Amino acid sequence: MPTFASPRRAPALLLCGALLALTATPALAAPGAPADAARPAPEPRSQPVFADEPVRETVWVDTGLDGDGDGTTDRVAADIARPRTDAPTPVIMDASPYYSCCGRGNENELKTYDDEGRPVGFPLFYDNYFVPRGYSTVLVDLAGTNRAQGCADVGGASDVTSAKAVIDWLNGRAKGYDAATGGAEVGAGWSTGDVGMIGKSYDGTIANGVAATGVEGLRTIVPIGAISSWYDYYRSDGVSFGADPSGLAETVEDGGRPECAAVKQRLDEGAPANGDVTPLWTERDHVPDAANVTASVFAVHGLNDLNVKTIQFGQWWDALAAHDVPRKVWLSQTGHVDPFDFRRAEWVDTLHRWFDHALLGMDNGIDAEPAASVERAPDEWSDEPSWSGETAAPTALHPVPGETDGLGGLTSAPAPADARASFTDDPRQDEYAWAQQPDQASPARSLFTSAPLQEDLRLAGTGSISVTASPSTSSAHLSAVLVDYGPATTRDHLGDGEGIRTLETESCWGESRDGDDACYRDTEATTADVDYRIVSRGWADLANHESLEQESPLTPGDPHEMTFRLSTADHVIPAGHRLGLIIAGTDGAFITAPDEPGRVDLDLAGTAVSLPIVGGSGAAVKAGLDAPATGTAAVRPERAPARPEIHLNGGSFTG
Known part of the structure; x- marks a missing residue:
């Protein structure tokens, strides 16, 4: 990583000496050692020397x-x-x-x-x-x-x-x-x-x-x-x-x-x-x-x-x-x-x-x-x-069919040429509903899960998914969701404070002035015990398969190829957990529905997810992603908001 550039010109404050006060505390010297021998180099730090009203x-x-x-x-x-x-x-x-x-x-x-x-x-x-x-x-x-x-x-x-x-x-x-x-x-x-x-x-x-x-x-x-x-x-x-x-x-x-x-x-x-x-x-x-x-x-x-x-x-x-x-x-x-x-x-x-x-x-x-x-x-x-997101290697994983329609495996080996899966878009459902009951098929999504990982696997960076999909109607929206199946204690980011709780106590940071208080209420982490975590997600309109600037008409029954992005992640999937990939239609928690939601057929041989895996394909093999599996243990649901809130300003604009 490059070094930082210095300011354009040295501020006069540095020359006056007031802000060059050093805050590092010298360590005590060992008996008999020179007084300066055990002292760490002091760290320069600007000091609160301007006490007057600004x-x-x-x-x-x-x-x-x-x-x-x-x-x-x-x-x-x-x-x-x-x-x-x-x-x-x-x-x-x-x-x-x-x-x-x-x-x-x-x-x-x-x-x-x-x-x-x-x-x-x-x-x-x-x-x-x-x-x-x-x-x-x-x-x-x-x-x-x-x-x-x-x-x-x-x-x-x-x-x-x-x-x-x-x-x-x-x-x-x-x-x-x-x-x-x-x-x-x-x-x-x-x-x-x-x-x-x-x-x-x-x-x-x-x-x-x-x-x-x-x-x-x-x-x-x-x-x-x-x-x-x-x-x-x-x-x-x-x-x-x-x-x-x-x-x-x-x-x-x-x-x-x-x-x-x-x-x-x-x-x-x-x-x-x-x-x-x-x-x-x-x-x-x-x-x-x-x-x-x-x-x-x-x-x-x-x-x-x-x-x-x-x-x-x-x-x-x-x-x-x-x-x-x-x-x-x-x-x-x-x-x-x-x-x-x-x-x-x-x-x-x-x-x-x-x-x-x-x-x-x-x-x-x-x-x-x-x-x-x-x-x-x-x-x-x-x-x-x-x-590590800068060095993680894009690694392809493939959904493969399982013994039950709608449930399959996720592996480094491509699916057979004739492998298929399907789902029917239900805009009333969302990623939280899809992720629950991973051992049960649902007509609203196709779910593919890995075998239990043999080693920890870290995803760091931005992934993507490529699909070959045939809609039954002239419009189709797609969602892809990555899930870590396994127990964990995490911040309760779906709670009211999005992972924090505001306390009654206060701490002060700087000088308070009349009308301008420097004290703020303290916070603490809120936690949740979950059995799965959504790691990444992405959404797309299949009509934009040729260009994001211009929709193209969809012919019902015809296959269309499209690659779209997954959200950036940095997540370690522990050994013993399973990695899941959900492919479905309208994610009701986030996106709007197409004009005519319908059935979507997936050509699994033409479908793959590219994940930013730290260590690349070698790490994927060590974790056991070359061994397909279907089904997972039942999980407790992760709480979900009814609708996401767009609140750049702390207020709410329901999306």
Whole structure:
């Protein structure tokens, strides 16, 4: 993994000495040894030396865009909290659409202002913790939200430019003013121009998008549960999750802005319900632009995030790795949860050192530490030098028929040429219903299971499935689900807290100020004892078998070949467990049904799943995947939500 680039210019704070205070505690020397012999090298760390009330102000930055069509360019509001010092400081930025509509963090904090409109309450702990340590924090209202002008365009140019323009202003390349309209021009002489962007969900998505522009001055991003492609948030290989970007735009605009009706119309026109990829979606796909990224990336994602699904992390990480972008990752067992709420003390410490290195240029060794940390069991983490998803080998496994129709084996050996299976699409069912009773056939799915594994088998990365399917009607949706059959204790990611419980106690992180509390309610892991776990899933519209940009007519009875993606995984299937593959129709927990659900026949000889197995085919053989088997022991059901919730903002948009 490459080393991290130093900031563009050394901040003056480093020269004053105040932030070079060392926090490592010297070890006691052995009797008779020189006093310095047993002392470890101290780790440089920024210290909370700025105790005065921060400067709090708002600057309205001109984006150069006219999203609301009023004939003047839009200004976005950048609320700033910065130390009282003459030395220039780096910036930690969170650009968000949620500062007035929906809130940030586990406690849904909103921005607050005094009677004269000056910012007082800054959501999250960033200003409380980092401003005393010599950083400035800038919370940006995206265009069309809170106090910003313009219109929300959900991942488009307006969103990305909202934050990019502020970075340009911090570096003297854009204009800022002391009022939303008119006003005097103001500069950012207090800033070094070096910026680190951070944020969960929509906010982290903006960080990804801005990094993909290659804007000068952005030194690092910390995307948490973030989107890399808006298509894959609302659609998947031709199918729809049932929600649309115009609804989210209306929400973040606090119910909608009449002057933004034309923008919402363009969103609706560019996001057809049939799931085709259009120019609107292409514009909102940051993955192809990973080559532009010059910032380091510290990504965090929940492996059980059913909101911003793991494909968002996996495809972004793969693109970053292909371009040798400096990177680090935490993967948790939670759902859509911030690391502040599942690994708080370690998170604050790691984030502190990350920003010290990326924005202050401190040689604290974080770039030489393990680049990946993965939660294997609740609160049990495993570190590795680099994420194994980069080296796992695509390995083909094949569904083969069994003695009972609808139940078969999963093996490294292909199925016979005449092998067939079938299912009838029942949109009332979903992956949780399909995964239950694996020893019993169901007309709604075809299930293929391996023999009990002889050794642990790790999947790490993004897989895919190729099918040869013949529908009985002119429309067909497909789902594929990977299941680990065997007992385990895991985070209860399907519970209300998606793997955490909020407690009554509080802990404080930084300095509290009047109107801006640094204390947050503690959390703990919630767990569930299960007999199976869904490891990965994927969905597709068979009508898009030739192209995701254009549906092709399906002729009932004719076979069609299609390959579609499975969600990114990092999961160890223990020895003694079985690996299951389910192929079915409409997954009622996630996707919409086709116009005419019907029967689908599978040519098993033309069907295979490609899995990212650490150790490749050799590991698969050692685990016993060359020995087909059918049937598994009965299992207790994993709890399932009635419908998934799309809640980028902490509110709910039922999909």
